[in-house]
Amino acid sequence: MRHLILILGDQLTTGISALADADPAQDRIVMAEVHNEASYTNHHRKKLVLLFSAMRHFAAALEDVGWTVDYQRYHPDNPNQSLEAVLDRTIRENAPERVVVTECGEWRLHEQMMGWADRLNCPVDIREDTRFLASKSEFAAWAKDRKQLRMEFFYREMRRKTGLLMTDDGQPEGDQWNFDADNRRKWKGAPPAPGPFRVTPDALTRDVIDSVNEFFPDHFGTTDDFHFAVTHQDAQGALEHFLDFALPCFGDYQDAMSDDEDWLFHSVLSPYINCGLLDPLAVCQTAVDRYHDGMAPLNAVEGFVRQIIGWREFVRGIYWLHMPAYAEENRLGNTRALPWFYWTGDTDMHCMHRAIDATRRNGYAHHIQRLMVTGNFALLAGVTPAEICDWYLAVYADAYDWVELPNTLGMVMHADGGYLGSKPYAASGKYIQRMSDYCKHCRYDVKQSFGENACPFNALYWHFVDRHRDQFGSNHRMGMIYRNWDRQPTERRDAIIARGEHLLSQLETL
Ligand code: FAD
Ligand code: DLZ
Ligand code: SF4
Missing domain, CATH: 1.25.40.80 (Serine Threonine Protein Phosphatase 5, Tetratricopeptide repeat)
Structure with missing residues (x-):
């Protein structure tokens, strides 16, 4: 056999560079649902269904046009639970001249891939991912x-x-x-x-839903009302739905x-x-x-x-x-743990409850919910970047390290010193009130900054501004904010800071 071509779960296209010069008569494709990929984070169950079902549909489509696909369906008792172990087995069985794969999207797997040629004792051709405009x-x-x-x-x-x-x-x-x-x-x-565009799950997808519910009971989110596209044709339908409506x-x-x-x-x-x-x-x-x-x-x-x-x-x-140093960045020196309500949605802050609940149901929240609600709160509360990054990596159907990490660590947490924005996207409740109707349904009062019922975003915002004066005081885009803060009467500032301290000491109860 000539080439053993590995196609990863996020490389489901015949346009992938690993297939560029492939020949079904001489080459074989390998795809595998493995524990190591399915559990390096607490992936949302809808994401697992999406990927496993899309992988199975793609493998079937390849077989229809003449490919031999060595496909491993997920089962916890499978002996080979990493991509490397699956490759090891298929190399032993087929003795290919070389393995061909397109570069992956995560440092974690990239590091493993770099050692494959040695450990598998077989040449490995790692090709550029040409789906991106800029290499x-x-x-x-x-x-x-x-x-x-x-x-x-x-x-x-x-x-x-x-x-x-x-x-x-x-x-x-x-x-x-x-x-x-x-x-x-x-x-x-x-x-x-x-x-959104909705697809009724076919028999194959229903099978995957059952497996995911059986084998990943502790993973975040629900498979209920799964309606994502899992084929190219249906994804095209989703695109047209968006363009039209x-x-x-x-x-x-x-x-x-x-x-x-x-x-x-x-x-x-x-x-x-x-x-x-x-x-x-x-x-x-x-x-x-x-x-x-x-x-x-x-x-x-x-x-x-x-x-x-x-x-x-x-x-x-x-x-x-x-990478890899990027993942360790924490330039604002945050130390707080991620409040547990990020996993349950059980909080009186209505905007947070709605964003987290949508995330749990859909494996989706739109950009402003991610940036200005759940992200903004983590920024203001000083949550450790690694903890909030792991949350975002887990809870969205579109989450992969290469895109989630810069968005969270950089854009939201400003933990990288500002590659994704020249000032932090910090905002008080006023922004959320201006862009939504959440505050009308909230037990907190968005117009107040201190007192028992005051919107937590307000005091936390000013606490953030005040405690990070060293980092942002000379940022000309934040000059107006500091001038506004400094103009407030001392008693008001003291009351806001005290409220901020109080909130930070009991984040779990909000
Ligand atoms: P639309 O609003 O319709 O935008 C169109 C497309 O633009 C998206 O499909 C996406 O491909 C692209 N896009 C938009 N914004 C971004 C962005 N900031 N970075 C990269 N691509 C973007 N996006 C992911 O794809 N995966 C993630 O894991 C992810 N994590 C995020 C974490 C945080 C904290 C934040 C603030 C943003 C994150 N994003 C992520 C970016 C963005 O929120 C999502 O791409 C978007 O919400 C997806 O929904 P949509 O397809 O309806 O996007
Ligand atoms: C995200 C994911 C999941 C959940 N499962 C698999 C899998 O079982 N097999 C596989 O080949 N890929 C999976 N993926 C996608 C990979 O994790 C992804 O290719 C890497 O994270 C690099 O982006
Ligand atoms: Fe969110 Fe504050 Fe508005 Fe409540 S009052 S919804 S916590 S911004």
């Missing part, structure tokens, strides 16, 4: 010699590189690179939000949150893009086509494209540029 080395070259790495400038490079939303004479469409300032409307129930409003309500709607006008495409069911560039191209066809406004399409060719590529670049 690791391209990003490193862009970053080299720059004093500051800013997403906005990297994004412009990616716009030029792809030609997306660029005019024939090389200018950004609409004479502006970024329409973020237009994308901050509160949503008051109209226009109606479409809800949500994209036109994506920009306007990008930062909005609602007590009634879990998904608003977000695409809910990250679970598919990240595991290979959708191609990121093709997704962007179809959105841009909608703009050119007059079906979606520029602020929506530009905002959407920026998230994918800008933020998504940028965070991956930061990850590989700085």
Whole structure:
């Protein structure tokens, strides 16, 4: 046999580089559901169902077109519970000339992969993941010699590189690179939000649901109402659903949150893009086509494209540029444990309860819930970055270390010194009130900063500002905030700080 081709659970596309020169007559594919991948974090049960079912459907599709696929279904009694052990067995059985694999998305597995050739006594060809616009080395070259790495400038490079939303004479469409300032409307129930694309689970998916419930009873979240796409065709359906019903409003309500709607006008495409069911560039191209066809406004399409060719590529670049030291960063010196209500949703803070409860039910929360509610609270409360990072890695169907870590440790926790934002995204309850209707349903009073019923975000916000004066006092983007704080009467500041101290001493009870 010539090549043994390993396809990982988040590489489910025939476009993957490991298959580039593959030949079904000479090569064999191996795919495996293994304990080590399924339990390196407390993966949401919907994520396990999504990946195992999508892997099984993909393997079946490969077999339909003539491939031999050596596929291991998950069972706790399987003797080989790591990808390396499965490879070891298949190498012994097939004696391939070499193993071929596309580079993976996590440092943890990457380190293991680097030792495979020696330990398995077989050459291993690790290929670049060409699903990304910027390779690791391209990003490193862009970053080299720059004093500051800013997403906005990297994004412009990616716009030029792809030609997306660029005019024939090389200018950004609409004479502006970024329409973020237009994308901050509160949503008051109209226009109606479409809800996500839903697929009724087929027999194979139902089988996976039963296995996940049987073998992963302690994992976070529920498999109830599983409706994710698990095939390329259905993921394409999800993309079209988004383009038809949500994209036109994506920009306007990008930062909005609602007590009634879990998904608003977000695409809910990250679970598919990240595991290979959708191609990121093709997704962007179809959105841009909608703009050119007059079906979606520029602020929506530009905002959407920026998230994918800008933020998504940028965070991956930061990850590989700085790992493994990146995961250890804790520049604000946080030491607090993650409150237990992150796992249960059992808190009186209504915004937190709703964001965590949606996460538990759906394996999904949209960006503003992740950033400005659960993330913001962890930042203000001074939670240890490693603990909050592990939570985000566990609870979302789209979570992989390369994208979760920079978003959490960098964007939310500002623990890396500021690669993902020149100032922390810290906010008081006022922001949450402005962008949502959560506060109307809350036992806390968003207008108060101290006293028993005062919104915890308010005192924690000022406590954060005050305790980090050394880090942020000279940041010109925070000058106004410090001036506002310093202008407040001493008694008021003392009362707020005392309330903050009190809250920090009993986070679990909020
Ligand atoms: P939309 O709002 O519809 O955006 C469109 C697409 O843009 C997404 O599908 C995604 O591919 C991309 N995108 C948007 N924002 C980002 C971003 N900041 N970084 C990378 N890609 C982005 N995204 C993940 O894919 N996996 C994660 O593990 C993850 N963890 C996060 C943790 C925190 C603390 C925060 C603040 C954000 C995280 N994000 C993560 C980014 C973002 O929240 C999700 O990509 C988005 O909510 C997915 O939902 P959607 O597909 O409806 O996105
Ligand atoms: C996330 C995940 C899970 C839950 N299970 C598997 C698995 O059983 N087999 C597999 O090949 N991949 C799985 N994955 C995806 C891998 O963890 C992913 O490839 C690495 O984390 C690198 O991104
Ligand atoms: Fe959240 Fe505070 Fe509003 Fe309650 S009052 S929903 S805790 S921001």
